[in-house]
Amino acid sequence: MTERLVVIGGDAAGMSAASQARRLKGPEELEILVFERGRFTSYAACGIPYWIAGLIDERDELVARAPEVFREKQAIDVRTAHEVVSIDTDARTVAVDDLDAGTRSEHGYDQLLIATGATPLRPPVPGIDAEGVFGVQTLEHGQRVLDAMDERRPERAVVIGAGYIGIEMAEAMLLRGLEVHVVEMAAQPMSTLDPEIGAKVAEAMGRMGIHLHLGVAVEGIETGDDGWIRAVRTGEGTLDADIAVLGTGTRPFSDLAAEAGVPIGPSRGIVTDRRQRTPVEGVWAAGDCAETFHRVSRQPVSIALGTIANKQGRIAGLNLGGSYGGFPGVLGTAITKVCEVEIARTGLGEQAARDAGFEPVVATIDGLTRAHYYPDAKPITIRTIAERGTGRLLGAQLIGEEGAAKRIDTFATALWNEMAVEELLNVDLSYAPPFSPVWDPVLIAARRADSAVRSAG
Ligand SMILES: Cc1cc2nc3c(=O)[nH]c(=O)nc-3n(C[C@H](O)[C@H](O)[C@H](O)COP(=O)(O)OP(=O)(O)OC[C@H]3O[C@@H](n4cnc5c(N)ncnc54)[C@H](O)[C@@H]3O)c2cc1C
Structure with missing residues (x-):
């Protein structure tokens, strides 16, 4: 049957x-x-921000x-x-x-x-459903944003929320030549990052010309006579806006x-x-x-x-289909970028590790993505979270430029296999000057984490 x-x-x-x-x-x-x-x-x-930015021509792609x-x-x-x-x-x-x-x-x-x-989460504030306030969850949503860009030629965008979708949309609006404000209730963008890395994301966004309003709540949307958004009211004052995008998470x-x-x-x-x-x-x-x-x-x-x-x-x-499969759980490994800055995370941050009952030992290193003498060696900062005593890796977060972000996958693999930082520092990773220093930043981070675990006793 x-x-x-x-x-x-x-x-x-x-x-x-x-x-x-x-x-x-x-x-x-x-x-x-x-x-x-x-x-x-x-x-x-996932491609919607890059389509809106103009990096992808056709929706059907x-x-x-x-x-x-x-x-x-x-x-x-x-x-x-x-x-x-x-x-x-x-x-x-x-x-x-x-x-x-x-x-x-x-x-x-x-x-x-x-x-x-x-x-998408919509802040429960007056006017949030006004015309000109967009989510970017589906292709239909993305098309509406693009239509608005063509028809209304907005000059100022407000992105509400600085999660990774908010950040990607801020970049998209910047690439389209708009003045961009990002309003975020938390004290840092991307709240799943530890404050130290979050601060670096904020600093990078500022350098790019994105106006970041941290620790600021959106209180309402003001509209013109035509019902279209004209400003976003915040706890810090009113920001003129021709368009607003929701990046408040889901x-x-x-x-x-x-x-x-x-x-x-x-x-x-x-x-x-x-x-x-x-x-x-x-x-x-x-x-x-x-x-x-x-x-x-x-x-x-x-x-x-x-x-x-x-x-x-x-x-x-x-x-x-009548076969057998089991889903083995997640680490929350995620990666994004804002202009030339790459950001990635996996596993638990410091506070999340504490909340889960671990005593975390944290270490941070600054390194380079290539040999220091090779052209275009880019900065990378890596923060590791390990368990005191066992040295088990609990999480890693990083920020850097070209070539930095995908290094998170090595941490994710170590985390998946419940490796200690001491084991990770000896893993036989590849090396040639165009790709990494002889000690890859991942290994340097593991080495620093191992020392921190030993010092913590
Ligand atoms: C802007 C943006 C950027 C992203 N970037 C990344 C990224 O870089 N990396 C990454 O890993 N993830 C990213 N994501 C997340 C990723 O897109 C989602 O995790 C993924 O699409 C989830 O797939 P899903 O099938 O569970 O849900 P969805 O993709 O949301 O699909 C659910 C579908 O169900 C339909 N539906 C809902 N209710 C009903 C109903 N009652 N009847 C009929 N249909 C219904 C919806 O229309 C929708 O098409 C991004 C998401 C967004 C919005």
Whole structure:
């Protein structure tokens, strides 16, 4: 008998799962029906800031696979502009609105995958829904920003929130020639970084001409007679603005699941086991909407990253296709840039390590990305967090220029394997002058961390 898999959400997690399940089971065994409320599938939200910046010409370049390709090549029935409005887990049905036709229909499922992603946090201030205030979560959002840039020729942008999306959007606006203000409630940009590295990010943004307002809350949006934004009111005064972008972070978009009685965890993500199954029979979840666990803190977390969503989607797809897959947890490894400055992190910061019950020992080094005599050797600062006594690596954060950021992957690999900094400093990493000094900055950082652990006793 043919089973039916219904997938809610047609991006990274949803389409990875659908494709993986299809590889394992043909259409005669498994019917796959995907509902996506937007117009696109498998799009790279990660590319939106660079598209808005003008570095990528065509929106379609951000689409890895269009709905018709899924239909024709993989027999996956993708229905765009279809929004799932409720789930009945007893009857095993979903209610779906066809957004073009304005009709509602009901569809049964044997297995259901919820892959509804994350939703941007909107500060609850007057005027936040005004015209000219944009999120950048989907390609439709990105298109709206670009249309506004063409039609209104804004000169001043205010980015609300200095998370990594806020920072990338500040760079985009700067590259488009706008005067850019970033308003951030915390005392530093990118609050998951330790203050020492956060301060360096702030300093770099200032050098680039981005006006950073730290420790400042947005209190409201003022609009002109046409309803379009004209200023952002903050605790520090009013900033003129022709356009505003939200970079205040996201939360798991788990509302649909919660309304259907699917358990939600402390991080607001949908509770899943290693195989991406929720506690409700026949219901699965993957991607930004799902909760997972942190491999170092052992705590439940929801971290909105494409890296995680794609992997979880694959695991769900393996299981839904009749094979076996287990998701092994996350480290929160992330990387970004603002103009020429690269920033990356993995694992726990100092305070997070303390909160998780570790006694952290912290060490920082300044180094170079290439041999000091080789042209274009760039600065890099690395901060390591290790456990007192055992020397186990708990986290690393870095900031630098070209060639710096991807070094975080070596730390992530060490962290994944629960290595001590003493082991890391002896790892046989590569060297030639165009790529690194003979002691790569990663090894120097591990050496410094090892000394700090020994001194801490
Ligand atoms: C601007 C930006 C930059 C980013 N940069 C990076 C980066 O550099 N690196 C990185 O790792 N990650 C990055 N991310 C995060 C990454 O894009 C997400 O983690 C990833 O897209 C999550 O995939 P997902 O499938 O879980 O959710 P989403 O990609 O959000 O997809 C969920 C889909 O579900 C649909 N949907 C929701 N509710 C319903 C419903 N009721 N009915 C039908 N459809 C529904 C939505 O329309 C959406 O298309 C970035 C995100 C943004 C917004």
